Amino acid sequence: MDLLNPYNLQVFTFILLNGILAISIYITLSTGQLSLGHAGFMSIGAFTASILSKQAEMPIFVAILIGGLAAGIIALLIGAPTLKLHGLYLAIATLGFGEVIRVIFLNLKVTNGALGLTGLKSIGNSLYDLEKAIGLQAQTLGISVVQMKSLTTMLFMVVLFAFVLFLTLRLNRSRLGRAFEAIKADETAARAMGLQVAYYKMLAFIIGSVLAGVCGGLYAHITTAITPDDFNYHKVVEILSFAVIGGSEVVWGPLFGALVLTSLPEVLRGLAEYKMLMYGLIMVGVMAFRPHGLIGTDTFQKLFRRRKGKTGNEAKEGM
């Protein structure tokens, strides 16, 4: 059972986690806003959740949710003054915000400074306790306890990812999703149509930030150790690369980016050292040759058209 070794399972888990992160930046980008604070929001989510689960002995999943909400509240405070301005201000303000958060966490007692928090409860352990309670033992499935824990963590992430993806797809078809799309296409026109542009932009920013915060909490309880420097500028670049390589027009773009960029350094070991360089080259290259990303709204239509020979529903939805 090579596929089930804990290392591979962890890689899959991280692909899924990065998938959710990709969705979080996609939602913010879907109103045409660039937030460079996703690492900061992850950091808030991660540290809030960790402190709650470690010091306050809260159940992990409650702590992770509260972490996400904390990120959302901070996003509200940051977003309110900046969203009225040109998109550039949001990018720089959120970038600055991420750095401020990092410096604050590096100096706080409760986050243990640069050493960060270690020995956090892991999702695998808690889920395994649950499984034992309902009588599901690792031995009965013929795998080791470590494998079982990694496997349940991954399956949990699969379910969560599917849930978030489902919600995102629902969102895209909803009134809200159409409003986001209209704002991205042309803000002035959207305002002329009677849309509360600031409200929708704020909403997209907050949803993205909450998701990033939840991802932070998940990250903390998967790796069981976090430091403020896990969420630095390079993390921002990494998350942004997902959206850049895949494109941010449809949700599949960032997901494709997360899949490719997370698995590539694992598949090509030699590449791991040049990971950041690769991100840099991708950003410059994709922007120069295909600024809307590799996967656009028309990608699937073209594929389906070729396969079915007729446009049908796909074309209508693209309009």
Place this chain on the structure above:
Amino acid sequence: MFWQQLVNGLTVGSTYSLIALGYTLIFGVLGIVNMAHGQIFIFGSLVGLILMTSMQMPLGVAFLASIVISALLGLVLEFAALRPLRKKNVPHLASLISTIGFAIIVEEAMNKLFGADSRAFPQSFGGKAFDLGIIQIRLVDLIILGIALILMFVLHFWIQKTKMGKAIRATAENTDTASLLGINTNMVIIVTVMLASALGGVAGILIGMAYSALIPTMGMTLGFKGLAVLILGGVGSIPGAMVCGVLLGVIEVFTVAYGDSSYRDAVAFGLIIVILLLKPEGLFGRKA
């Protein structure tokens, strides 16, 4: 103590002003924020510093090397990351992303070429201090302040009075109209990007002198400070960049002196958030 700190703040701040001017010039002409600015000029300054330490070149050569290398990197940036985006109708955030990408490439190149360690500046100059009663001013601080102020005045004069400066102002006003009026806007953009990077190159060496060391990661932190000054002063405002750079330097030094030194790097962005709450167009900006 107070006056001494003020002088220190002015010295550091004047280098921030030079960095911020690089951002402002490029923003003025191209309407984009060059996220690779910090990394570009630190690369140049490191080359200058290495020439000085390992080849015993004089300070002047280090300045020259830093200016030339930074300007050349600016040129590469223009052709690799900026020009391709001007040709077609691309999303307005594309240039931000491609310059972030370029910054990462330069940063990684620095790590591979020079290593990530801090490099000390030779201590042969600037040790002498002048006693002016309430303050003592080091020779090196005087050099830094002097060079920074002279450069700012030259730049101001150059932009206001020369033909090239006029062309830059025209391009900043409206690229299409400028090009219709016979200005080679591509040339203007190249000159601006190289000039901005070269100013950074000077600032990088000056900062190396002030801190007596350079670290590759300074590209990012100093770049961020330049960005903070850009927002503080109002995006695209040249006097704003000059004044607010000095202001940021002074505030930072006082935070370290009277507050907590570990929050030094948070000051710049704390200020951004405050200014965005109170006066989002910046201290010297026009209403957006």
